Amino acid sequence: MKVELDSFSSRKIYPGKEVSKKRTRRTVKHQRAIVGASLDVIKEKRSIAPAARAAARAQAVKEGKEKKAAAESKKKAEKAKSAATAARGQAGKVSKQGAKGAPQKVQARTR
Numbered sequence: 001m002k003v004e005l006d007s008f009s010s011r012k013i014y015p016g017k018e019v020s021k022k023r024t025r026r027t028v029k030h031q032r033a034i035v036g037a038s039l040d041v042i043k044e045k046r047s048i049a050p051a052a053r054a055a056a057r058a059q060a061v062k063e064g065k066e067k068k069a070a071a072e073s074k075k076k077a078e079k080a081k082s083a084a085t086a087a088r089g090q091a092g093k094v095s096k097q098g099a100k101g102a103p104q105k106v107q108a109r110t111r
Helices: 039-047 050-092 096-100
Strands: none
Touching: none
């Protein structure tokens, strides 16, 4: 058994006691398709120019706002129509006592 001396610390180094570093594996980067989109579609969307992507997004936002405004105006028109119908029906309604000929209540004028 051959014993060597360490040049730094002058201690004995016995054979088979040195520790070797573990090799690390490099990760391989790759792309995979996700549910609902194939890899070709993903690559195509990635290759679109940023200006075109921004324009498409602005167009989609504009369409969404128009659709929301149309729904809102439709809702307002429907609400106005139902309010008009209710007001017209309210004027024609008479209470049971009023229908029987009961005298109207007199409003107090003091205070």
